[in-house]
Amino acid sequence: MNALQPLFNAITVIFIAVTMFAAGLATTLPTLRAVFTDLPLLLLALLANLVVVPLLGWAIAALFVLPTAGFVALVLVASSPGGPFGAKLSMVQKGDVVAGTAMQVLLAAVASLTFGPMSSGILTTAEVGGGISLDVAALVRTVAILQLVPFAVGLVVRHCARPTALSWHPVAGVVSNVTFMMVLAGMLLGSWRDVVALLGSRTLLAGFLLSVVAFAVGTLLATGPPTRRTTMGGIAAVRNVGPPLAAVGIAFGDEQAVLGALAAVLTSGLAAALPIAAVLGRGRDGGTA
Template identity: 75%
Template sequence: MDRLQMLFNAVTVIFIAATMFAAGLGATVAALRSLFTSVPLPALALLANMVVVPLLGWGIGALFGLPTAAFVALVLVASSPGGPFGAKLAMVQKGDVVAGAAMQVLLAAVGSFTFAPTVNGILAAADIGKGVSLDVGVLVRTVALLQLVPFAVGLLLRRYAAPTARAWHPMAAAVSNVTFLIVLAGMLVGNWRDVVALLGSLTLLAGFVLAAVAFAVGTLLATGPPARRTTMGGVAAVRNAGPALAAIGIAFGDQPAVLGALAAVLLSGLAASVPIASVLSGRRSAAAAASDSTNSTR
């Protein structure tokens, strides 16, 4: 079991690095400059992910009357932005991958600092749970190593060795796709007992609703063309499991009930966001095919 867990962790690291590397290979400095000099977009993304989604987690947990362990897990997930699945959802939905990857890195970095205060504030206001204290330096280094560095390497290759970047991009995307499926299967197989134990409870529904509403909020609180706005929706819908898992280990003693609820919330969130991205992808493919057909008949 320990070897399987180590293998799963290794595949997860490869998935994150490959996804961010592929996003960097497809990015340009000009596109990133345009993204971050347009102040409303990052400002709205920060508002959606740092304020609105955590409040949604609190509200949904209270509305559904979740037990303490499930409420804590939902708040931990909602308060942790910048999940690496955000860039992958941008690829799945054929959205603005550059904007999705760049915003994901920004949110993960800022979230390293805001996660603990946000969780503490919500749990204190709800009179639930304990104080959360995390090593911000470790979180920031993790974000830099797994997300920022691969993205930056890909971006530099695209800028200074464009032919190489174009040649490597399909391979990096393929590795991202394959490891994405393995990670999804591993999450389901590794946590099926926790998920089954929560069948009939409102925990799974709460995670599903949080992701679906966060997708809508991220889309509404964004600027630019539809592909960019829905990409921001996907970034808001999937959260960063790393800080949440660290908090459970430090502040909640790896309580099985909280760990099980966290797995259920994360999986049900993906069950909501991946189909939305797939539907968007289908619509965009159909629109592109229709446009090509129209152009060919002219």
């Protein structure tokens, strides 16, 4: 993995940047304005994703007495809302796709600034591995540049040249999906011994439980009809892999044990959230486009 580390890092950067660029291409100012002006929904979603779920991640990691790598991975994932797959879950469950996509983008943008302080604060307070702490300034700067700048560029293109944005978006979406699979595969292959060691472990179970509980919290702390509430649940259940990967690179030197635990937590979380969305979708004729 060491020889391929520069390639893995480059693909990770491409994945994060292209994902947020694609989100900007698909987002209109009216949809963002609708989320910003719905204060009850906005405040509850921010509370659920930026405060409650990170604290739940900490509680679950402590409850399961996870090893250092698993503890760090779970806290990093829990502190990073706005995963792009959350918008896809809203489609799977035939939910409120417009509100879900807008909230996912908003959470990813806000979390680029809050992820560092939140995850660092939890890890420092928990004194994991002797008191791990993150370089918050470097992390905020890196994540903000990788997420906010590409999203802003995509948003400007959508606002100023809609036909161009519509033609570019499918390509950007494909690149995002392909690079996500490459990043996940790289994490699994590069840390396969650590991942195999985690099979049947508490780390996988903790990641699964975090996703289920986050789905419930996101649904409960939302307003509107059931389709919108469960859509917010799906958004909360799927976390953003970009900031945790940046944190592992900055603070842990791409340590394989942490990468392996991160891959395990992410995959077990998706394994929990996807069936819930599929079951919800079976009972609905259609969603809000």
